[in-house]
Amino acid sequence: MLETKIVSAMDKCFLHQTPSEFAEIKRLRMYKNERAAIQLLVYDGESGSAVRHLRFEAEGALSPYVKILAVENIPNYLPTHVTPDKAISADPTFLNGAKPGLYPDLLHPLMHDGCYALCKMQLRAMWIEFNPCENLEPGVYETKIRVTTKDGIYLKEEIIPVEILPTSLPEADHICTTWFYADCIADYYEVEPFSDRHFEICENFIRTAAENGNNMILTPVFTPPLDTAVGGERTTTQLIGVTVNKGKYTFDFSLFDRWVAMCRRCGIEFFEISHLFTQWGALHAPKIMATVDGEYKRIFGWETDSVGEEYVSFIRQFLTEFTAHLEKCGLKGKTYFHISDEPNEKHIERYMKNRENIVDILKDFKSLDAISHVEYYQKGLINTPVPCEDQIEDFMAEDIPERWVYYCSGPWLKASNRYFCHSGGRTRSIGMQMYKYGIKGFLHWGYNFYNNEFSDDCFNPFLNGTAGYWGWAGDAFLVYPGRRGKPLESMRLYYMYKAFEDIRVLRLCESFYGKDYVVSEIEAVYGKTLTFAECADDTALMQAIRDRIDDLVIKAITG
Numbered sequence: 001m002l003e004t005k006i007v008s009a010m011d012k013c014f015l016h017q018t019p020s021e022f023a024e025i026k027r028l029r030m031y032k033n034e035r036a037a038i039q040l041l042v043y044d045g046e047s048g049s050a051v052r053h054l055r056f057e058a059e060g061a062l063s064p065y066v067k068i069l070a071v072e073n074i075p076n077y078l079p080t081h082v083t084p085d086k087a088i089s090a091d092p093t094f095l096n097g098a099k100p101g102l103y104p105d106l107l108h109p110l111m112h113d114g115c116y117a118l119c120k121m122q123l124r125a126m127w128i129e130f131n132p133c134e135n136l137e138p139g140v141y142e143t144k145i146r147v148t149t150k151d152g153i154y155l156k157e158e159i160i161p162v163e164i165l166p167t168s169l170p171e172a173d174h175i176c177t178t179w180f181y182a183d184c185i186a187d188y189y190e191v192e193p194f195s196d197r198h199f200e201i202c203e204n205f206i207r208t209a210a211e212n213g214n215n216m217i218l219t220p221v222f223t224p225p226l227d228t229a230v231g232g233e234r235t236t237t238q239l240i241g242v243t244v245n246k247g248k249y250t251f252d253f254s255l256f257d258r259w260v261a262m263c264r265r266c267g268i269e270f271f272e273i274s275h276l277f278t279q280w281g282a283l284h285a286p287k288i289m290a291t292v293d294g295e296y297k298r299i300f301g302w303e304t305d306s307v308g309e310e311y312v313s314f315i316r317q318f319l320t321e322f323t324a325h326l327e328k329c330g331l332k333g334k335t336y337f338h339i340s341d342e343p344n345e346k347h348i349e350r351y352m353k354n355r356e357n358i359v360d361i362l363k364d365f366k367s368l369d370a371i372s373h374v375e376y377y378q379k380g381l382i383n384t385p386v387p388c389e390d391q392i393e394d395f396m397a398e399d400i401p402e403r404w405v406y407y408c409s410g411p412w413l414k415a416s417n418r419y420f421c422h423s424g425g426r427t428r429s430i431g432m433q434m435y436k437y438g439i440k441g442f443l444h445w446g447y448n449f450y451n452n453e454f455s456d457d458c459f460n461p462f463l464n465g466t467a468g469y470w471g472w473a474g475d476a477f478l479v480y481p482g483r484r485g486k487p488l489e490s491m492r493l494y495y496m497y498k499a500f501e502d503i504r505v506l507r508l509c510e511s512f513y514g515k516d517y518v519v520s521e522i523e524a525v526y527g528k529t530l531t532f533a534e535c536a537d538d539t540a541l542m543q544a545i546r547d548r549i550d551d552l553v554i555k556a557i558t559g
Contacts, residue, residue, distance in 0.1 A: 001044075001045070001046060002042070002043070002044050002046075002147070002155055002156055003018075003019050003041075003042070003043040003044070003045070004019070004040060004041060004042055004043075004147060004156045004158050005019040005022065005024050005040075005041045005158070006024060006025055006038055006039070006040055006041075006128075006145075006158050006160050007019075007022040007023065007024060007025060007038070007039050007041055007125075008022075008023070008025050008038065008039070008424075008539050008543060009036075009037035009038055009039055009127070009424065009491075009494065010423065010424030010425050010428065010495070010539040010542060010543065011039060011423075011424065011539050012095055012103070012104045012423065012424065012491065013039070013041060013071070013104055013123050013124075013125045014073075014095075014096055014101075014102075014103070014104065014123065015073065015102060015122045015123055015124075016122075016123070017123045018043055018045075018123060019041045019043050019123065022041065023539070023540065025038065025160075026161070027160070027161045027162070027163060028130070028160055028161070028162045028163070029162075029163045029165060029547075029550055030130060030133070030162065030163070030164060030165065031164075031165050031167060031168055031169045031505070032132065032133060032134045032136075032138070032164060032165065032166075032167065032168045033132045033134050033168040033169055034132060034169060034501060035129065035130065035131055035132060035497070035501075036129070036130050036162075037127060037128060037129040037130065037494060038128045038160060039071065039125040039126065039127060039128065040056070040125065040126040040128055040145055040147075040158060041123060041124070041125050041126075042054065042116075042118055042123075042124050042125070042126060042147070043121075043122075043123050043124070044118055044120050044121070045120070045121055046120065048120070049120070050119060050120055051117050051118065051119055051120070052117075052118055052120075052149070053112060053115045053116070053117050053118075053149070053150040054115060054116050054118050054147055054148070054149065054150070054155070055113075055114050055115050055116075055147070055148045055149065055150055055152065056068050056110065056114060056115075056116065056126050056145060056146070056147055057114065057145070057146045057148070058128070058143055058144070058145055058146075059143070059144040059145075059146060060141060060142055060143040060144055061136070061141045061143075062130060062133065062136075062141045062143045062162055063143065065130055065131045065132070065133050066128060066129065066130055066131075066143065067128075067129045067131065068110060068114070068126055068127065068128055068129075068145075069107040069108060069109060069110065069126070069127040069129065070107070070108045070109075070110055070116050070124070070125075070126060070127065071104045071105075071106070071107060071108075071124070071125040071126070071127050071491065072104070072105075072106040072107075072108045073102035073103060073104050073105070073106075074102065074103055074105045074106055074420070074461070074462065074465045074473075075101075075102060075103075075463060075464055075465060076100060076101060076102070076103040076420045076421070076465050076466065076473040077100050077464065077465075077466050077469060077473070078100070078466040078469060078471075078472050078473060079094065079096070079098045079099065079100060079103075079419065079420060079421040079472065079473060080094060080098050080412060080419070080421060080472055081409070081410075081412055081472060084097055084098040084099045084100075090413050091412075091413045091414055093414075093423065093426070093537045094421045094422070095420075095421045095422070095423060096421060098421055103420040103421065103465070103473065104125065104491065105420055105465065105474070105490045105491050105492060106462070106480055106488060106490055106491075107127050107488065107489045107490060107491065107494075108488060109488075112150065115150050126145075127491075128145060128160075130143075130162060133164050134168065136164055137164070138163075138164050138165060138166035139163070139164060140161050140162070140163045140164075141161070141162050141163075141164065142159055142160070142161050142162075143159070143160050143161075143162050144157055144158070144159050145157060145158045145159075145160070165550070165553070165554065166554075166557055166558065167508070167553070167557055169501065169504040169505060169508055170504055170507055170508055170511075171504075172213070172215065172500065172503070172504055173440075173507070174434065174439075174440050174441060174442070174500065174503055175215060175216050175270055175404075175440060175441040175442070176213050176214050176215060176216065176441070176442045176443075176496075176500055177214060177215075177216035177217065177218065177270070177272055177441070177442070177443050177444075178209065178214055178443075178444045178445075178446065178447035178478060178496075179218045179224075179226075179443075179444065179445050179446060179447055179449070180202075180205065180206060180209065180217055180218050180447050180448060181218075181224070181237075181447070181448055181449055181450075181451075182194075182198070182202055182220055182237040183220075183223065183224075183234050183235040183236075183237040184448050184449060184450040184451060184458070185198065185201050185202055185205060185448065185481075186198055186235055186237065187235055187450070187451075187458050188450050188458060188481045189201055189481065189485055193235060193236060193237045194237070194239070194255055197485070199258065199262060200485060201485035201486075202262065203262050203265070203266060204485055204486045204487060205447075205448060205479065205487045206262070206263055206266045206268060207265075207266040207267070208479060208487045208489065208493075209266075209268075209447055209479075210266045210267035210268055211267070212478075212489070212493050212494070212496065212497040213496060213497045213499075213500035213501070214268075214447070215267065215268060215269045215270060216268065216269070216270035216271065216272055216336075216441075217263050217268045217270075217271060217272070218272050218274060219239065219256075219259060219260075219263075219271045219272060219273055219274060220237045220238065220239055220274045221238070221239050221240045221256065221273055221274055221322070222238050222239075222240065222274055222286045222287065222288050223235075223236050223237050223238050223274075223286060223287045223288075223289075224237075224274040224275060224286070225274075225275055225277070225278040225279055225284075225285075225286035225287065226275065226279055226341060226445070227279070227449070227451065227453075227454065227455050228279075228454060228455050229454035229455070229456060230280075230302055231302050232302075232454060232455065232456070233287055233301070234287070234451070234455045236287065236289055238287075238288070238289055239255045239256040239259055240252070240253065240255070240256060240318070240322070241253075241254070241255065241291075242288065242289065242290035242291070242299070242318075243290060243291045243292075244290050244291070244292040244293070244299065245293065246293075249290075249314060249317050249318070251318060251321050251322070253322070253325050256325075257329070260329065260331070269334060270334050270335070270336065271331060271334060271335050271336070272335075272336045272337075272338060272368060273335060273336065273337045273338060274286070274338065275338040275339065275340055275341055276315060276337070276338065276339060276340075276354070276358070277306045277339055277340045277354050278302070278306070278340065279340060279341045279342065280342075281340070281343065281346070281347045281350060282306055282339060282340035282343060282347060282350050282351050282354050283305070283306055283350060284301070284302050284303075284304055284305070284306050285300035285301060285304035285306055285311045285315075286300070286301070287300070287301045288300040288301070288314075299314075300314065306350070306354055307350070307353045307354060307357065312357045315357070315358060316357070316358060316361060319358055319361045319362065320361055323361060323362065323364075323365065326365075332364065332365070335365060335366075336365070336366045336367070336368040336384065337362055337365055337366070337367050337368070338367070338368060338369055339351060339354055339355055339367060339369055339382070340354070340369065341369065341370055342369075342370045342371070342372075343369070343371060343373075343376070344372075344373060345373050345375065348373075348375060348376065348379070348381070351376065351381060352379070352381055355367075355381055355382075366383055366384050366402070367382050367383055367384060368382075368384045368386060368404070368441075368443075369382055369384075369385065369386060370386045370387075370388070370406050370443060370445075371385045371386060371387065372387045372388045372391040372394075373391075374387075374391075374394045374395055374398065377395065377398055377400065378398070383401075383402075384400075384402050384404060384441075385400065385404070386404040386405065386406050386441070386443050387404075387405060387406070388405075388406055388407055388408070388410070388411070389405050389406070389407045389411060389415055389416065389430075389433075389532040390407075390410065390411040390415060390532065390533070392405055392437065392532050393531075393532075396437065402440050402441065403437065403438055403439045403440055403441070404439060404440065404441035404442065404443060405430075405434065405437075405439050405441075405442060405443075405532070406442065406443040406444060406445075407430075407444065408444065408445050408446075408475060409471060409472055409475050412472070414533065414534045414535070414537070415532060415533060415534065415535060416428075416429040416430040416433065416532070416535040417474075418444075418474050418475070418478075418492045418495070418496065419472055419473060419474040419475065420465055420473040420474040420492075421473070421474075422474070422537075423537055423538065423539065424491065424495045424539060424542070425535070425536050425537055425538050425539050425541065425542035425543075426535050426536070426537040427492055427495040427496065427499070428495045428496075428498050428499045428502065428536075428542055429499070429535035429536045429537070429542065430442065430496075430499045430535075431498070431499030431500055431501070431502035431503045431506075432499075432502055432503075432506065432522055432530065432536075432545065433530060433531070433532050433535070434499075434503060435502070435503050435506045435507070435518075435519075436519050436522070436530050437532070442500075446471075446475055446476040446477050446478070447477065447478050447479065448477050448478075448479055448481070448487070449467065449476040449477055450476075450477065450481065451467070451468075452467055452468025452469070452470050453467070453468065453470035461476075461477055461480050461481070462480060474492055477490075478490055478492055478493040478496065479493060502546065505546070505549055505550070505553070506518055506522075506549060508553055509549050509552050509553050509556075512552070512553070512556035513552060513556070518549070518552075521548055521549065521552065522545055522548075522549070524548075525541075525544050525545045525548050526541070526545060
């Protein structure tokens with residue numbers, strides 16, 4: 001007998017489970033400009049043919065706004081940093097016992113004209129997404145999800161009341177960047193960097209990022225010196241043309257201008273310039289290619305001392321012309337510069353020297369780096385530090401005009417993160433944490449990183465969610481490289497979108513009640529003080545918090 005049930009989009013449903021293990025949801029509420037989703041669980045426990053093809057269709061006034069996708073599973077060989085028994089001992093909330101296996105993540109279009117091949121005795125989920133309904137009147141709209149055979153024979157149906165709330169959310173006032181890698185696009189699709197086809201594919205991926213809450217983009221003026229083996233090279237993706245003629249540098253900004261125009265079409269507002277010095281200590285220059293007396297070749301790289309006279313002369317000439325170009329393009333207030341990624345306490349002196357060599361040119365621009373040692377800010381070396389969430393408290397005592405936060409492979413115990421083995425609520429919690437702490441910006445290193453450790457090779461994210469056995473599954477990417485150069489979204493991308501959407505909901509609520517009251521209501525439902533050390537690692541709890549805030553907004557609007 002075919003079983004179906006409507007459950008929260010925050011739930012992750014594994015193949016070996018059954019619908020009875022998940023709570024049914026009875027309604028869905030969404031603001032007029034909000035995107036929301038549910039899941040339709042499907043389970044066939046009967047004997048017989050191993051596979052049956054089912055068709056899924058939405059009926060009702062909201063059906064034009066509905067998109068139906070299939071939740072597919074991805075191999076996860078490294079759920080956490082340690083063995084499953086140690087992981088569960090340290091944090092019992094990891095999904096699937098933190099064991100290797102197939103984990104739900106990929107959102108894939110239905111095949112065969114809206115059909116899905118359901119395997120017997122395997123729990124599968126259909127992703128039912130409602131796009132913004134700004135043209136509809138507020139009210140409750142019943143949406144029916146019909147399940148039929150491929151030939152249209154009726155089998156089951158589920159009905160979900162969807163309430164369109166009588167207001168829209170305010171525009172986002174935060175900044176989100178999840179690092180985009182143009183070289184990974186070129187490598188995976190085997191296209192020439194910054195060819196017309198490369199730009200087309202990049203635009204597809206960047207538009208998806210923007211539609212999911214990202215409004216800043218990592219911009220490769222030079223090939224980003226990130227996650228590259230010392231002495232190694234990543235595929236060249238350099239937007240700035242450099243020519244050397246008799247020792248004089250000239251710069252071509254035409255590819256950069258094309259990049260900016262593309263990003264703006266996609267909805268990107270802010271630009272972060274790729275790091276001017278290498279990762280792991282800022283000791284060297286990034287790879288920089290140039291045409292030297294007619295020959296195209298590398299002129300700087302791992303062999304280059306970052307404070308050496310030749311590179312300092314080059315980078316000062318470049319930044320002088322580049323900042324003038326940014327001002328001419330109206331990007332001065334929209335651009336952030338990077339010095340070096342994740343320097344530690346041992347690198348302060350070198351970081352300081354690099355900064356001193358260019359600070360007079362960049363004094364009117366913001367500098368942004370992932371830095372978890374507060375001494376960098378205290379010494380005036382950076383105006384926009386981005387600490388990891390487990391170090392955020394060290395920075396809260398400082399008077400920082402624009403606060404940011406990040407996470408990557410850590411922290412991984414109890415804190416919010418986006419691993420495959422983390423619940424949707426856990427990933428989504430970052431939004432309300434940022435709201436309480438007054439955090440303006442969020443940074444993560446992996447939107448579409450398809451390289452393995454040190455970028456030695458490419459890997460196939462459909463076959464291995466762990467960046468080639470390097471990262472913990474879910475850390476390196478949020479989208480999958482689909483056919484025809486179009487990205488496929490993940491559940492985790494949606495959870496991040498909802499996290500940033502929650503900030504907008506909380507700001508709306510604050511406009512009626514004030515921030516202190518909103519935070520007190522969050523913590524009343526949460527049952528404890530909200531910090532970055534823990535999170536609402538539970539679907540029901542996360543939904544209860546959002547329901548309470550929505551109730552307050554509705555009360556304020558309708559009386």
